[in-house]
Amino acid sequence: MVCEAKTGYICNFRMYCGVGSRLQDTILNLLKPYCNLWHHIYMDNYYNSVATCEILLQNSFRTFGTIRVNRGLPSCLKNPKLAREESIFHRRQNILLQCWQSKRTVRMISTIHSADIAESNNIDWATKQRILKPMCVIDYNKYMKGVDRADQYLSYYSIVRHTKKWTKRAVMFFINCALFNAFRVFKILNPHSKKKYKVFLHDVAKEWISEALPGNTGNPLPRTSTTSSKSDPPGRLSKDPKRHKLVQITTGGTKLKSQRQCRVCAAQKKKFNVLYV
Structure with a gap:
């Protein structure tokens, strides 16, 4: 290194x-x-x-x-x-x-x-x-x-997890290095900032999982019906994961009754049941 x-x-x-x-x-x-x-x-x-x-x-x-x-x-x-x-x-x-x-x-x-x-x-x-x-x-x-110093920061709040595939561990290490480099650049560009590494990682994580869209200031409407709608919400099948909010299927029955056919798989003539829509 x-x-x-x-x-x-x-x-x-x-x-x-x-x-x-x-x-x-x-x-x-x-x-x-x-x-x-x-x-x-x-x-x-x-x-x-x-x-x-x-x-x-x-x-x-x-x-x-x-x-x-x-x-x-x-x-x-x-x-x-x-x-x-x-x-x-x-x-x-x-x-x-x-x-x-x-x-x-x-x-x-x-x-x-x-x-x-x-x-x-x-x-x-x-x-x-x-x-x-x-x-x-x-x-x-x-x-x-x-x-x-790099090894010290990489050991703090590491995202690397145990896995059977070494490739996954390698990719997680790459992401960990990228986050540390981003923090060092942030501190150089903002010399008066007192933001710590933990807070910086937390802010990055919140940004990654944020459901807010550009130009959309409102929250998505809550799902009131447990039955499957005939039409998908806007962006349901888009490539942007931020536009799809996962909602668990709840019917009050067993786990098998709470599963439904995945629409994406059904469009490709594949059978695959899911717990979320």
């Missing part, structure tokens, strides 16, 4: 099916619409490697992220013995490989940063001094939040 760093807006994503192209081909496919624009891409250690950084640099992308030991690190950076807040780096042309010792050893790869150390916003509770960190770590903590 490719997300904008600050808002989490989902720019592009691809579903992983367990088989297919190589990881580098998948990354290039996701970033293809943004080639030759010199965007800065922040990735986690699953995607990063020295070979991937070289390929992305050839396609006008500058990258940064954490990296695993077996992804092209030189031997001097695989198991370095460093003191607390000490760092060591190795550079090959535009590619910087750096290790920094915090509570654990953090290995990084970057085509954006230098190996400079700067003060962060974090304060050491023992010394009351600002903690020194490499510039790449400070920027990583600042910008590597887009995908996390």
Whole structure:
């Protein structure tokens, strides 16, 4: 998934099916619409490697992220013995490989940063001094939040439901992503709005199920008769589902007696009984 760093807006994503192209081909496919624009891409250690950084640099992308030991690190950076807040780096042309010792050893790869150390916003509770960190770590903590923010919002009030067909679950996930993107666009276009994500989803749902038609301000007349009318109401058989109000058939009898032949199916010479008209 490719997300904008600050808002989490989902720019592009691809579903992983367990088989297919190589990881580098998948990354290039996701970033293809943004080639030759010199965007800065922040990735986690699953995607990063020295070979991937070289390929992305050839396609006008500058990258940064954490990296695993077996992804092209030189031997001097695989198991370095460093003191607390000490760092060591190795550079090959535009590619910087750096290790920094915090509570654990953090290995990084970057085509954006230098190996400079700067003060962060974090304060050491023992010394009351600002903690020194490499510039790449400070920027990583600042910008590597887009995908996390998108996943966080997608987990709120998700419309995805359990189903036996994976295609239905995939479509519901697409709709969920579209709703989140719509909310981010709404917040950007309305910076003073205090509407929360839950209220936004509720408003969208009410709009989708609304029975109001353009130019129609009145409510539909209540159904007073339990017998089937000879003529359908306007728009009954139209393709617009908003023009058809479902009314349950009630005859006071059993469930089978409350069913009637579907007129749409009858017109196509098919037999199908329904509980609603």
